[in-house]
Amino acid sequence: MKAIVQERFGPPDVLRLADIESPEVGAGQVLVQVHAAALNPYDWHMLRGDPYVARLLGGVGLTRPRSRVAGIDAAGKVAAVGAGVHGVRPGDEVLGFCRGAFAEFACTTPDLLVPKPAGLTFEEAAAVPMAAVTALRGIRTVGRAEAGQRVLVNGAGGGIGTFAVQIAVALGAEVTGVCSTRNVELVRSLGAAHVVDYTREDFTDRGERYDLVLDNVGGRPLGRLRRALAPRGTLVANGGGAPGHVFGAMGPLLRVATVDPFVRQRLRPLVPTVPDGPVHEDLLAVTSLIGAGRLAPVVDRSYPLADTAAGVRHVEQGHARGKAVITVA
Structure with missing residues (x-):
């Protein structure tokens, strides 16, 4: 699959598009075919290993990124589910937290996903989670x-x-x-x-x-x-x-x-929203507001996967109006 990879800490230029193996779905996991991913300040913090104290605390990796594939917010379709997963089926349209979202496929757990509101595009849906x-x-x-x-x-x-x-x-x-x-x-x-x-x-x-x-x-x-x-x-x-x-x-x-x-x-x-925490009820709450017409994502612009570095640079410079997203598929 195609993915944006990062081998070392640094500016957005260290990101590169590469062909890598697709993740294998394990027990209790969900494999998502990513259609769009959002860009967050979180992403450039992870990219640069900033703040430095986070490296010592194990949040981003000490000398190199903890995750080779960046990205955390995603929207797409469920491609496969592992043993023991219930309530999520292949073909479901979802949004949520997926580590390694800047790729064609990413693995996560069902508690980090919710159904995509029918009225949203995948780009709009990806802008929601974090x-x-x-x-x-x-x-x-x-x-x-x-x-x-x-x-x-x-x-x-x-x-x-x-x-x-x-x-x-x-x-x-x-x-x-x-x-x-x-x-x-x-x-x-x-x-x-x-x-x-x-x-x-x-x-x-x-x-x-x-x-x-x-x-x-x-x-x-x-x-x-x-x-x-x-x-x-x-x-x-x-x-x-x-x-x-x-x-x-x-x-x-x-x-x-x-x-x-x-x-x-x-x-x-406000403690940062991290994808490993209990977020399912909060995701349901915001998608409920969206479904009721009381909340709508504001998408500033979108970038193709190959231009992810430019998108991260845009967000890091504080220019984003609402959310910037990556269109993957």
């Missing part, structure tokens, strides 16, 4: 957003942000989205009642107070973020870090957790 589940957890699970609350989403034009705005609106919140000038109309179209163009003003200087702030950017000091919170408001921190950082986003997230016990406001780090 970004939508992270947004759901940030807004609903950790942020505890409720109807009537004032919710601010920083980074509202990105992959997680576009889902987060819609999820908060679906919960009945009054949503303010913070984004760049080119994304103002997009964020407004997703249901945001108010949009702040960060190139013109800083939302922490506006004097507005929010019940929940989901920060997907990580570019402002904690003290300034707290100024935008109601006295007992909640900050959910999910952002920061850049290539080459020793600790990446882990430093600011630890700071949030450290300060939380000493203030009245709730300060919560």
Whole structure:
């Protein structure tokens, strides 16, 4: 099969298209014929082995990538199932988490897959897993957003942000989205009642107070973020870090957790959505919202499998509007 492989840590240029053996489906596994895969910041972190501390913790590999084939979000058709797998059959259209998604076939487990909503293309479906589940957890699970609350989403034009705005609106919140000038109309179209163009003003200087702030950017000091919170408001921190950082986003997230016990406001780090965790119920929740017409993926652009490196570079540079995806088949 054709796949994007990575032999060492480095920039997107280290990725190459190669012919390799297709994975064999084992007991308890599902083999997915990948039609599309999404690009995430997770992918370039894995590509570069960043942050460095993640290498010591075993998250990405110490001296070389833990996984030779990159990619984690996929949508496609079930090609085969292993012994002991129930509820998933060959031919089913699915979306979910598949390690090695930048390939024609990838193996995963049934608990990491859900049926693809009929109204989505494979490219749209691939955009869902990591970004939508992270947004759901940030807004609903950790942020505890409720109807009537004032919710601010920083980074509202990105992959997680576009889902987060819609999820908060679906919960009945009054949503303010913070984004760049080119994304103002997009964020407004997703249901945001108010949009702040960060190139013109800083939302922490506006004097507005929010019940929940989901920060997907990580570019402002904690003290300034707290100024935008109601006295007992909640900050959910999910952002920061850049290539080459020793600790990446882990430093600011630890700071949030450290300060939380000493203030009245709730300060919560958002633990990254990893494909090995319990995600099935969250995947079902977001696809249910999609099926009800209350949530829709925003796909910025798609790349053929051979141009995966260009797609990763686009995401790493922070240019993605919504999600960028790879079309595999």
